[in-house]
Amino acid sequence: MHINNLKGYLYPIAGIVVLLFAWHFYVIEFDVPVVVLPTPGQVLEELVSRRAILLSEGWVTLKECVYGFALAFVVGVPLAVALATSRLLNQMFYPILIAMQSVPKIALAPIVLVWLGIGIESKLAIVWMVAFFPIVVDTAAGLRTTPREFIDLAQSLQATRFQLFIKIQFPAALPFVVSGSKVAITLAVIGAVIAEFVGSSAGLGNLLLVANSQLNTPLAFAALFALAALGIALYGAVVLAEHLLKPWLPADTGHNLSLD
């Protein structure tokens, strides 16, 4: 088992090393100018020497992602509950929700910027918009696909609607909430960067734009790597939450910590 675990880490690391070498030798061999593509070493240098600004800008982007995601979760889950428990609300709003889900919400970013300015409010709104839909739609789907035999069990005991919801429907839907959250957190990072691209004075997306305009490609790459790390860390946090929740989740979810 230990050997397998080791192999499980070793092979991906080997893959990364191979890619980094290929990148490095491509740049050296074809004499690619640093403005077009820096070597991995130059990017690493930049990551180390500019770590203060990367951390402070990363902190801004992290806050946008986390707050926006939290807002989406806090609004999305109760809304999904309302949709799943009220036939009227469901008939009125579920089709609209599905229709809105297919709107490219990123396209609304410039409009949101006009409404809310270039501060964190517009970032939160855009992150909220992209993260909100997967959470609502997945949670509502989970609540409406409660296995028939669980409902039978509750009904055979004359459970009240409230008991049915609290003790059967909601726990049965938790894996769906988790999978919706995984999609949402990934989209949240994209949303934050796009929002910063459209108009901002801080954040890794902003740093990337600034570095690009100064033709400082190593810094742009450093910002890109920081963004990737941020995205992986946030996704990892959701997976971790899933593991902490595991005693309440059905057995067929969250078997391992793989980032799939």
Added chain:
Amino acid sequence: MFGVIDKVGKVYQSSGKKTPMVAIEEVSCTIGNGEFMAFLGPSGCGKTTLLRIVAGLVSKTSGSVQIDGREVTGPRRDFGFVFQSLNLLPWRSVLDNVLFPMEILGQRDAAAVSRAQELLATVGLDGFVRSRPHELSGGMQQRVALCRALIHKPSLLLMDEPFGALDELTRMEMHDLLLAIRAATKTTILFVTHSVSEAIYLSDQVLVFSKRPARIVAELAIDLPYPRQADLRYTKEFTQLERRAGEALGILKCTSTT
């Protein structure tokens, strides 16, 4: 009489089709207090529907069902139900699954917990109280489901092909376990099955049903002595009863083409 099923019929009126589908055709029978009665019939014949009507989970089109002197109009809290599928709640431990009915009835207290532990001990699962359902085998899961159906001391236990998903050996173990529990609790049991030997081994009375629409084609009184043990399955009396049930089902003629 503990239970009276009187001319119960069930017709499904599906909107798409013109002709309504008759699932059950005027079924009448009586169940004595403490009796073990099996509904035996081919798959999909409507016996499960009849059981669900008795349980109050499905509405009937005609007739009446009286249990313990009261007409059944909906699910009742003095009934226990063991379902066909293994429907333990995966997010709950074994003990919490058994206690589920007590929570719904608002009676989860120390006495309920100790009763759940006792029940789990009688079915040999005292070492698995904290386990999650997926850690148990199918047979063990169905034992938990049995404990769950008994926790609130139901006067009538309804079992819908409870051992259908289990392998032969596990099923035979479960039969002896069920007989022992029945002897201890004196609960009246209605048991749906399509296994001839299962019906005879467990029951005092077997109602044999026809193919859809369900009618009673034979009533077999099983006067085999208690306590019943596995060697009973190989006695002449047992095989004679199996033959009679087989004839009533029509499986002794060639009907396998359906």
